[in-house]
Amino acid sequence: MTRQQAQKIAVSAITAAAGLVVLPIVLVIVYIIVMGAGAINWTFLTALPSEGMTEGGIMPAILGTVILTFGTAIVSIPLAIGAAVYLAEYAQDNWLTRAVRLAIVNLAGIPSIVYGLFGLGAFVLFLKLGTSIIAGSLTLGIMTLPVVISTSEEAILAVPQRFRMVSLSLGATKLQTIRHQVLPQALPGILTGMILGLSRAAGETATLLFTVAAFYLPRLPQSLFDQTMALPYHLYVIATQVPNMPLTIQYGTALILLLIVLSLTLVASVVRTRVRRRREW
Amino acid sequence: MPEQNHPKISLLDVTFRYADETEALRKITLDIAPNQVYVLFGPSRSGKSTLLRLLNRLSDLTEGAQVSGRIALNGQDIFSPAVRVAALRRRVSMVFAIPTPLPGSIRENLTYGLRMAGATDPLMLEERIQQSLVQAALWDEVKDRLDHSAMALSGGQQQRLCIARSLALQPEVLLLDNPTSGLDPLSTATVEDSLYELKRSYTIIMVPHSVQQAGRVADRAAFMLDGELIEEGPRDRIFINPTHERTESYVTGRFG
Ligand SMILES: Nc1ncnc2c1ncn2[C@@H]1O[C@H](COP(=O)(O)OP(=O)(O)OP(=O)(O)O)[C@@H](O)[C@H]1O
Ligand SMILES: [Mg+2]
Numbered sequence: 422m423t424r425q426q427a428q429k430i431a432v433s434a435i436t437a438a439a440g441l442v443v444l445p446i447v448l449v450i451v452y453i454i455v456m457g458a459g460a461i462n463w464t465f466l467t468a469l470p471s472e473g474m475t476e477g478g479i480m481p482a483i484l485g486t487v488i489l490t491f492g493t494a495i496v497s498i499p500l501a502i503g504a505a506v507y508l509a510e511y512a513q514d515n516w517l518t519r520a521v522r523l524a525i526v527n528l529a530g531i532p533s534i535v536y537g538l539f540g541l542g543a544f545v546l547f548l549k550l551g552t553s554i555i556a557g558s559l560t561l562g563i564m565t566l567p568v569v570i571s572t573s574e575e576a577i578l579a580v581p582q583r584f585r586m587v588s589l590s591l592g593a594t595k596l597q598t599i600r601h602q603v604l605p606q607a608l609p610g611i612l613t614g615m616i617l618g619l620s621r622a623a624g625e626t627a628t629l630l631f632t633v634a635a636f637y638l639p640r641l642p643q644s645l646f647d648q649t650m651a652l653p654y655h656l657y658v659i660a661t662q663v664p665n666m667p668l669t670i671q672y673g674t675a676l677i678l679l680l681i682v683l684s685l686t687l688v689a690s691v692v693r694t695r696v697r698r699r700r701e702w
Numbered sequence: 703m704p705e706q707n708h709p710k711i712s713l714l715d716v717t718f719r720y721a722d723e724t725e726a727l728r729k730i731t732l733d734i735a736p737n738q739v740y741v742l743f744g745p746s747r748s749g750k751s752t753l754l755r756l757l758n759r760l761s762d763l764t765e766g767a768q769v770s771g772r773i774a775l776n777g778q779d780i781f782s783p784a785v786r787v788a789a790l791r792r793r794v795s796m797v798f799a800i801p802t803p804l805p806g807s808i809r810e811n812l813t814y815g816l817r818m819a820g821a822t823d824p825l826m827l828e829e830r831i832q833q834s835l836v837q838a839a840l841w842d843e844v845k846d847r848l849d850h851s852a853m854a855l856s857g858g859q860q861q862r863l864c865i866a867r868s869l870a871l872q873p874e875v876l877l878l879d880n881p882t883s884g885l886d887p888l889s890t891a892t893v894e895d896s897l898y899e900l901k902r903s904y905t906i907i908m909v910p911h912s913v914q915q916a917g918r919v920a921d922r923a924a925f926m927l928d929g930e931l932i933e934e935g936p937r938d939r940i941f942i943n944p945t946h947e948r949t950e951s952y953v954t955g956r957f958g
Contacts, residue, residue, distance in 0.1 A: 587802045587864075590760055591815035592792035592871065601818070606805060 450683075453676050460673025469639045474659055475666060479674055481641055485649035486623055486681065488642070489557055489633065493622040496562025497569055498615060502604075504566075505573035505611075510599055529567035534627040536564045541631035555645045557633025564628060565618040572617070576610025577603055609696035613689045620685035624678065626653040636662075652678040709733035710875060710905040711757060711794075714772040718752055718929075721766025726752040728929045729771070735922075736874075739897055739906045741937075743916045744926035745952070750909045753926075754877045757907065758794035759787050775875070792819060795868035799880040801860035803852035808844055811852045811863060815871045830870045837903075838866035839896045858889025865893070869900075876900065878908040882915070894919055913953050917941045925949045 468478030504521070512518040540560030550556040580603050588598040604611075634654040642649040656674045659666045711734040718727040726749045734740045742750045755761045756773060759780060773780050780790055792815060804811050812831045813821075821827060831848065835841040840862040844855070852863055861881055868876060882890040890911070897919050900906060910916040916923055917937065924934035925946070933946050944950045 583798070583800065583802045584804060586760065586763075587798070587804060588814070588818075589763070590758065590791055590796040590798075591818065591867065592788045592795075593815070593818040594788050597818050601814075602804065 450679065453672055453679055457669060457672030457674070457676035460667075460669040461676065465670075465673060466677075470637070471639065474637060474663055475670070477639075479650075479652070479655060479670075479677065481638060482650040482652045482655040482674070483677060483681075484641060485554075485634075485651040486653070486678070488554060488649060489561060489629075489651055490619050490623045492554060492558025492645075493561040493565055494615070494619055496558050497565040497618065500562070501566055501569035501615075501618075502573055502611065504570045505577055506599060506604075508570070509574045509577035510595070510603070525567045525570055528563070529571075531564075532627075533564060533625055534630075536560055537628040537631040539563075540628060545632055551646060552631075552633060552635075552648050553646045554633055554642060554649055557629055557649075557651075560628050560632045561622040561625060564625070565622050568618040568621065569611075569614050572614025573607070573611045576607035576614070579610065580606045609692055613693050616685050616689035616692070620682045620689075623685065624653055624682050626657055629654045652681070708777065709774075710736040710776065711907075712774050712777075714774075716753075716756070716769070716771035716773060718749075718756060718761070719768045720764065726929050727756075730931050732924060732931060732934060734905065734907060736905045737901055737903075738921035739901050739908060739919050741916045741920035741923040742907065742909050742926060743913065743923060744932075747928075748926040749929040750926055751879050752929075754796065754879050754907065754909060757875070757877060758791045758796055760791070760796060762787065788819075792871045793873050794875040794877060795871055795873035796877040796879065797861075797864050797868055797881050799883045801857060801864050801884070803855070803860050803863060806852065807849045808852045808855070808863060809848040811867050812870050814867065819871075830872075834866040834869035837869050837896070837900060838862045839892055839899075840866055856889075858885045858892065861885060861889070862893060862896070865896070869904075873904065875905045875907060878906065880909050880911055882911050890915075913941075913955070917953075925952065927952075 465478045466483065467480050469480060471477035504525075508518070508521065512521070537560065540556055540563075544550045544556035544559050545552055548556075550559075584602045584606065585598055588602045589595070593601065629651050633648060633651065635648040635650050636658055638648060638650050652674065656671065656678060659674065660671050713730050713732045716727055716730040717725065719725050730753065742753060744750060752761070755764075756769065757775075757780075761767060761769070769781070775790070775794065778785070780794075795815075804814060809831060812834060813827045816827060816830060832841065832845075835844065840859060843859060844850075844863075852860065855863060861884075865876075865878075865881065882893050885893065894915070897906060897908075901921070908919065910919065920937045920940075922934065922936050923940045925932045925940065925944070925948075927948060933940070933944065933949055935945075939945075940949065941953050944953060
């Protein structure tokens with residue numbers, strides 16, 4: 422075998438491997454569309470479930486997921502940006518900083534069911550928030566922190582040092598420099614991390630189990646202290662707990678969840694490429 | 703002219719050590735009179751940039767560094783607790799070697815320092831924009847596109863914008879660290895020419911690009927070597943008739 426042949430074979434193998442990575446995502450999407458598209462119509466999207474969920478729509482679950490995603494954002498974003506700014510701009514190399522970093526790495530590794538138990542203990546029972554949107558948002562928010570902190574910190578560190586120097590040398594304070602130079606320039610990276618974190622939260626099931634999700638609640642939540650249905654948990658319920666559940670409703674629900682999560686991811690990558698193009702000065 | 707006899711800036715026994723114990727400046731004593739171009743020159747690593755960064759305390763940002771001695775601006779110690787660093791940096795303003803416009807328009811760049819200091823009066827801001835651009839010899843080239851991105855300017859224009867951005871603060875002292883390093887000869891000449899105008903209103907301390915440039919722009923010059931001030935004096939003495947042998951061999955190009 423000549424060197425050229427070896428080269429050709431290697432390139433084909435690498436290309437094939439890359440292609441194989443695309444295959445599962447395409448298959449999953451196509452399969453779910455084929456199986457679930459038939460269920461989707463106006464009633465399905467806007468009606469309350471009826472007849473033990475085998476009829477009607479999934480509106481409360483969609484709304485629940487949207488509300489929980491917002492709740493997660495409200496909990497995690499200010500905390501995460503604060504922590505990222507601290508780590509990137511202020512942290513000295515001392516035991517506290519090392520402890521914070523270790524905590525973030527470990528938070529990222531904790532299984533979501535454990536977050537769920539933590540939320541149950543800390544928010545639902547100890548703070549007496551009950552099984553509620555607020556308890557769920559707090560739990561999901563904490564779960565999302567590591568991703569958002571890490572990506573935000575990376576984005577902040579990627580802002581070239583010379584802009585900080587220039588800003589300070591023009592008489593801006595450190596805080597003004599962060600507010601007017603560093604954060605605006607890091608914003609696209611921060612947004613990307615936020616959206617990826619939120620899309621993960623939107624698809625989360627195990628955490629919701631203990632903290633917020635209602636098995637079957639054919640009405641809309643009235644306050645933050647109410648339970649709510651949510652798409653991922655609803656999907657789990659109708660797929661495993663309800664006898665005689667029409668398959669199209671299951672796949673239709675999966676399709677809606679997939680669309681929500683994928684559109685979040687899509688927004689993230691659009692933001693990223695947009696800004697990368699703007700950066701090319 | 704007021705204060706003509708008092709130095710604008712005076713250094714007394716200034717020593718500066720980086721965290722790794724590099725002694726970048728050793729017992730520097732130096733007076734800089736107002737309204738002149740004062741040139742700090744010498745071979746690489748002689749401590750010129752370190753000295754400039756000390757004068758508006760950008761050196762505060764280098765962790766673990768140690769300063770001793772006294773630096774005074776108009777007779778006031780710049781390290782005294784009464785001095786607010788942000789205010790000091792508006793009075794002693796730095797232009798870096800690499801032109802660094804901030805993201806945003808030309809106008810936003812020019813007003814950045816003033817806005818951070820709390821200025822909001824649009825008339826005053828407009829006036830400063832025009833004034834500083836005229837002084838930096840950039841007004842004619844950009845007056846019709848103040849709202850365009852500053853990044854779209856040429857390198858030479860960007861550097862003059864950076865000078866104008868400092869001037870908009872109406873500082874007392876302008877620190878120029880090799881401001882023509884990346885510029886073509888024509889832009890270099892424009893920047894050098896503007897210095898003659900600028901020194902009427904400001905005190906300029908500049909690290910030049912070369913000995914030739916030092917000779918062209920200096921009123922007074924200081925020769926530095928390995929963190930020490932070898933000698934300083936009026937331009938003609940330093941460049942035509944230096945006292946020290948090492949200064950002479952450096953200005954005649956025999957080393958460095
Ligand atoms: N941040 C830093 N940390 C440690 N040492 C430094 C730092 N900056 C500069 N130095 C050292 O201090 C000395 C003086 O450096 P400085 O940059 O002031 O020289 P310079 O005269 O401006 O040189 P050049 O002409 O190359 O710009 C050098 O030995 C340099 O290695
Ligand atoms: Mg230098």
